[in-house]
Amino acid sequence: MCIQTVGLIQAAIERAGITTVSISLLHEVTDVLRPPRALFVPYKLGFPLGEPNNAALQHRIIGAALSLLARNDVPVIEDFQA
Amino acid sequence: MILKYRLFMKFYPFARYALNPVPCANLDNLLNTARVALVTTAGLHTPEQVGFDSFLKDGDASFREIPNTVTTSTLIEAHKSDSFDHSGVQADRNLAFPLDRFRELVARGEIGALNHRHFSFMGSILRPKRLIQETAPQVAERLRADGVDVAFLTPV
Numbered sequence: 248m249c250i251q252t253v254g255l256i257q258a259a260i261e262r263a264g265i266t267t268v269s270i271s272l273l274h275e276v277t278d279v280l281r282p283p284r285a286l287f288v289p290y291k292l293g294f295p296l297g298e299p300n301n302a303a304l305q306h307r308i309i310g311a312a313l314s315l316l317a318r319n320d321v322p323v324i325e326d327f328q329a
Numbered sequence: 330m331i332l333k334y335r336l337f338m339k340f341y342p343f344a345r346y347a348l349n350p351v352p353c354a355n356l357d358n359l360l361n362t363a364r365v366a367l368v369t370t371a372g373l374h375t376p377e378q379v380g381f382d383s384f385l386k387d388g389d390a391s392f393r394e395i396p397n398t399v400t401t402s403t404l405i406e407a408h409k410s411d412s413f414d415h416s417g418v419q420a421d422r423n424l425a426f427p428l429d430r431f432r433e434l435v436a437r438g439e440i441g442a443l444n445h446r447h448f449s450f451m452g453s454i455l456r457p458k459r460l461i462q463e464t465a466p467q468v469a470e471r472l473r474a475d476g477v478d479v480a481f482l483t484p485v
Contacts, residue, residue, distance in 0.1 A: 249452030293413035299421030
């Protein structure tokens, strides 16, 4: 349910005029919900930024997500290339 | 994923909450001048705060403000769901609330600043009416009042 909850909060924030991007762990939920911008990552539930104490990987995921902020062709749902 | 969650995923009416139209707010400034806030649904809270209510049938739609000055490792992880492996977030809160990573991005000059507060929800919300009508818009309004340009959201 976390993925749906994130998308619904994201929509409320975007409606307030703030640009948003989220991480997704379940394609099937994000594809239906259609939040403005989401980066799908191929990790198990509980591991949205890949691995604990792996700052390099966490930065790569964050960087890939932040790169979606310039996109206005919403909904933007991209796959992280691990 | 264990069977009860596979069945849940199959039958939960996700389409009921599909966003139409999809909201879109253009980013007016560059990231290196943007004010950024984090939002997580990992159920994190500070040691001083009351935790989330795990016994509400429909889920706890409330939120906690996480001060930007917090020591990330002191945050309490009390998400009720057994649908995911908690060991990663227990080992490193940044896995679902990457505050230390964003501090590094500010230090490198890649983003402008972090907001003075961030927000945490507990994501197991089966009936999101109160989230949609009340608590998510409250958070959005606080971020807008803070002059936040970008929100980065992470599930667990």
